[in-house]
Amino acid sequence: xxxxxxxxxxxxxVIERFIDAPTRLVWEALTKPEHLKEWYMPRPWGRVxxxxxxxxxxxxxSIDITVADGREVxxxxxxxxxxxxxxxxWTSMLFPGYRPAVFDDIPxxxxxxxxxxxxxxxxxxxxxxxxxxDREQNRSTGFQQGTEIAVDQxxxxxxxxx
Amino acid sequence: xxxxxxxxxxxxxxxxPTRRRVLxxxxxxxxxxxxxxxxxxxxxxxxxxxxxxxERSRLVKSKxxxxxxxxxxxPARFRVVEDWLTAQRRLWEARLGRFDEYVKQLKDKExxx
Numbered sequence: 001x002x003x004x005x006x007x008x009x010x011x012x013x014v015i016e017r018f019i020d021a022p023t024r025l026v027w028e029a030l031t032k033p034e035h036l037k038e039w040y041m042p043r044p045w046g047r048v049x050x051x052x053x054x055x056x057x058x059x060x061x062s063i064d065i066t067v068a069d070g071r072e073v074x075x076x077x078x079x080x081x082x083x084x085x086x087x088x089x090w091t092s093m094l095f096p097g098y099r100p101a102v103f104d105d106i107p108x109x110x111x112x113x114x115x116x117x118x119x120x121x122x123x124x125x126x127x128x129x130x131x132x133x134d135r136e137q138n139r140s141t142g143f144q145q146g147t148e149i150a151v152d153q154x155x156x157x158x159x160x161x162x
Numbered sequence: 163x164x165x166x167x168x169x170x171x172x173x174x175x176x177x178x179p180t181r182r183r184v185l186x187x188x189x190x191x192x193x194x195x196x197x198x199x200x201x202x203x204x205x206x207x208x209x210x211x212x213x214x215x216x217e218r219s220r221l222v223k224s225k226x227x228x229x230x231x232x233x234x235x236x237p238a239r240f241r242v243v244e245d246w247l248t249a250q251r252r253l254w255e256a257r258l259g260r261f262d263e264y265v266k267q268l269k270d271k272e273x274x275x
Contacts, residue, residue: 013251019262021269029265039264042256069177106250125258127250 005111011129020120027085030112031055041065046073055082060096077101080109088112093130175219180204181212185235188222192234 007014019026029035033051040048046067054060061077077092091109095101107130114123175181184198199209213233216222223236 011247013247013254015251015254015258017258017262019265021265025265025268025272029261029268035264035268039260040257042253042260045253045256125254127254129247129250 005109005126005128007126007128008131011131013127015125016122017125018117018120018122022119023085023114023116023121026114026121026123027088030088036063053079054096055079055088057082058097061090061092062096086114171219172221175216175221178212178215180209181216184212184216184233185221188233188235192232194230194232198233 029039031053033053036053037048037051040051040063046065048063049066049072050062050064052060052062057079059079059082061075061079063075065073065075067073075092076095077090078094078096078098079088079090080094081087081089089109089111092107093101093109101107109128111126111128112123113126114121176185180202183201187193187198187201195206195210195213198213199206202209213222213224217224217233220236222233224231224233226232
């Protein structure tokens with residue numbers, strides 16, 4: 001399948017993995033709310049308190065997370081592309097039904113591609129991030145822009161270390 | 163590693179919206195107590211207590227020059243967020259680690275059924 005997006009290594013992340021399990025199960029675990037609840041949050045970060053997924057283009061992607069300090073963090077977006085057992089694309093930049101979204105602290109477009117390799121599955125997870133013009137400056141001054149983002153991340157990190 | 167007591171201090175410090183706004187303000191550069199207090203409708207002693215909580219958590223540090231106390235971000239505590247992408251990667255690596263485990267469990271369940 002043609003890749004219709006470009007990865008910027010300064011902004012985006014790509015994680016490639018192999019699972020010794022059939023593609024059918026990988027797809028199922030990725031697209032069914034009752035499964036997603038089980039893995040979506042690394043335990044130290046929090047847990048999924050509610051998940052709703054209508055896996056078709058424009059369909060709802062909604063995951064409410066209860067973080068360690070009890071806060072509820074909603075994640076709302078929509079699916080953009082659904083090719084069963086091959087490719088799933090969703091974004092938090094659009095609400096369900098392609099409605100332009102309100103500001104999200106770390107909006108992403110997530111792309112998962114998968115293919116059968118022998119009896120297993122190779123998958124690639126890609127997260128595209130918005131271009132923050134001064135990310136470089138952020139890095140050099142440590143903590144300048146997007147402070148809320150940084151604080152949230154920091155809380156996450158500290159939670160993970162507990 | 164941040165020890166648990168230090169983590170508690172940081173959590174307490176970040177839990178309050180006033181203190182988060184102070185951190186945002188300080189992220190633009192050092193500021194005096196009165197500059198920091200100006201946007202808030204709050205008695206100075208209460209506001210100073212917020213600053214004390216932040217300083218105890220070591221998210222900020224202060225210097226006194228003459229009669230003016232100036233606060234600034236203490237970068238050590240925030241170093242961990244400097245590389246934003248690293249933090250994102252850590253989250254997704256952990257997430258997909260659980261994903262893989264979970265898919266394997268599904269597979270084992272099917273094999274037994």
